[in-house]
Amino acid sequence: DMKVTQMPRYLIKRMGENVLLECGQDMSHETMYWYRQDPGLGLQLIYISYDVDSNSEGDIPKGYRVSRKKREHFSLILDSAKTNQTSVYFCASSPGTGRNTGQLYFGEGSKLTVL
Amino acid sequence: GQQVKQSSPSLTVQEGGILILNCDYENDMFDYFAWYKKYPDNSPTLLISVRSNVDKREDGRFTVFLNKSGKHFSLHITASQPEDTAVYLCAAGMNQGGSAKLIFGEGTKLTVSS
Numbered sequence: 001d002m003k004v005t006q007m008p009r010y011l012i013k014r015m016g017e018n019v020l021l022e023c024g025q026d027m028s029h030e031t032m033y034w035y036r037q038d039p040g041l042g043l044q045l046i047y048i049s050y051d052v053d054s055n056s057e058g059d060i061p062k063g064y065r066v067s068r069k070k071r072e073h074f075s076l077i078l079d080s081a082k083t084n085q086t087s088v089y090f091c092a093s094s095p096g097t098g099r100n101t102g103q104l105y106f107g108e109g110s111k112l113t114v115l
Numbered sequence: 116g117q118q119v120k121q122s123s124p125s126l127t128v129q130e131g132g133i134l135i136l137n138c139d140y141e142n143d144m145f146d147y148f149a150w151y152k153k154y155p156d157n158s159p160t161l162l163i164s165v166r167s168n169v170d171k172r173e174d175g176r177f178t179v180f181l182n183k184s185g186k187h188f189s190l191h192i193t194a195s196q197p198e199d200t201a202v203y204l205c206a207a208g209m210n211q212g213g214s215a216k217l218i219f220g221e222g223t224k225l226t227v228s229s
Contacts, residue, residue, distance in 0.1 A: 004158075031215065035219070040124065040221055041221055042119075042121075042204055042219045042220050042221040042222045043159070043204060043206075043219035044219075045216070045217075045218065045219075048216060059218070090158065090159070094215050102147040102149065102164055102166075102208070102215045102217075103149075103161045103164065103215075104159075104161070104215065104217060106158035106159050106160070107158055108157065108158045109156075109158060
């Protein structure tokens, strides 16, 4: 079953608290992504991971870090969350070299509210 | 700046009508162009895509046209249906290290009225 799973789906945190968003995929995809979606801004790329411990900044990496210790798992970490990080976060995956069709497979999103 | 831009934040069309969604991009190295569809509280899913070596791809009621010289691509939807009501996100990108890196537009909220 081809699936990208995000946990938690909903999260409320206070400013300054740490946040951990988890993403898993069962397709053995090499590449994984974290995007955030805000009204009027579409999906903005935070980080891209090409494989285990091979991560690269996207367009808006400030305030975020990531961890990829297993191919099937990609975490987004906010150390000391800020109110402007309130958003819906989407994880996605895609095949890497040799199998890449360009298509991204998205999880269902994690809605984070920072008070 | 916004590398991929959609000109219309929202669009309304009557059921059965034809509509065109537009997308402009800046980077002429992009070689992959796609339209994703997103229902509220759901994940984006790929609707249709095209590589830079073709200028048109059709899939049922959906056709994507690519104008590389104008750095523009569009999605044409014919015989629109209420279930087409959704947010449409255009995306463009290129292979980097064998992996796709997609940049998305802001989205166009489409409403099909019956």
